[in-house]
Every structure is written in C-alpha cells, then in structure tokens.
Amino acid sequence: MNCLPDLKSISIFMLGCSLVALTGQVVAKQYEPPKLDGFNLHAESDADGDGDGKNETHVKQYFNASGDSIVSMTTKGRIWAWSLNTRENDSGVRNYVIRDSDCDDVFDEVYGLDDEFHIPDCLK
Numbered sequence: 843m844n845c846l847p848d849l850k851s852i853s854i855f856m857l858g859c860s861l862v863a864l865t866g867q868v869v870a871k872q873y874e875p876p877k878l879d880g881f882n883l884h885a886e887s888d889a890d891g892d893g894d895g896k897n898e899t900h901v902k903q904y905f906n907a908s909g910d911s912i913v914s915m916t917t918k919g920r921i922w923a924w925s926l927n928t929r930e931n932d933s934g935v936r937n938y939v940i941r942d943s944d945c946d947d948v949f950d951e952v953y954g955l956d957d958e959f960h961i962p963d964c965l966k
C-alpha cells in the first residue's frame with residue numbers, strides 16, 4: 843500500500859489555493875469533475891444545501907470496487923458540486939469538493955471534505 847502522498851500534485855494544488863488567498867481576488871479557475879469510470883450508482887437522496895429546511899438538492903453517491911466514493915449534487919437539473927472521497931488516502935488532491943459558484947458549468951471553487959459549502963446563489 844502506498845501511504846506517501848503525491849508531493850508534486852499536492853504542491854500544485856496548494857499553489858492554486860494560496861494564489862486565491864494571497865490576492866484576495868477570484869482568480870479564474872477550473873476544476874475537472876471526477877471521472878465516473880469504474881464507479882456505480884449506490885444511493886440517491888435529497889438534501890438541504892442551504893439550510894432553509896427544504897431539500898432542494900438531489901444527491902447521488904457512487905462507489906467503485908475499492909470503496910472510493912463520488913458524490914454529485916444537483917438542483918434544478920444542474921450539477922453544482924462534485925465530491926471525491928478516496929478511501930485510506932488523506933491527500934487533498936484525492937479528497938475534495940468542487941463547486942460551480944455561478945452556474946456557468948465551470949467548477950471554480952474547491953473545498954476540503956470537512957469544509958462547509960452551500961448551494962450557489964444562482965440556484966436559489
């Protein structure tokens with residue numbers, strides 16, 4: 843089992859995050875949705891993505907044979923977030939949430955799996 847993180851990937855990932863933090867501006871970014879190759883739909887549910895008590899977000903969870911999971915979040919027919927949770931791996935590049943903050947189909951924000959994130963304003 844490989845427990846060492848991929849240092850090259852991490853440094854690129856961290857650089858992207860620190861750029862946003864340093865400039866305080868929204869730097870045009872694009873994150874690719876995780877690939878569903880080898881994943882199967884496991885469960886579907888509706889969730890409250892903005893804390894108003896109404897479950898407006900359709901959540902689909904996929905698993906692969908290794909136990910890795912991918913989750914998509916859809917509202918009004920538009921996927922606004924993906925998450926990837928890679929089993930037994932703490933690397934930020936393999937465990938993340940990406941969000942399309944402005945409904946242009948470009949996933950422009952990235953979060954950690956434990957970070958708080960909400961449905962974008964454009965889908966409220």
Ligand SMILES: [Ca+2]
Binds near residue numbers: 894
């Ligand atoms: Ca809601």
Ligand SMILES: [Ca+2]
Binds near residue numbers: 941945947949
């Ligand atoms: Ca976007």
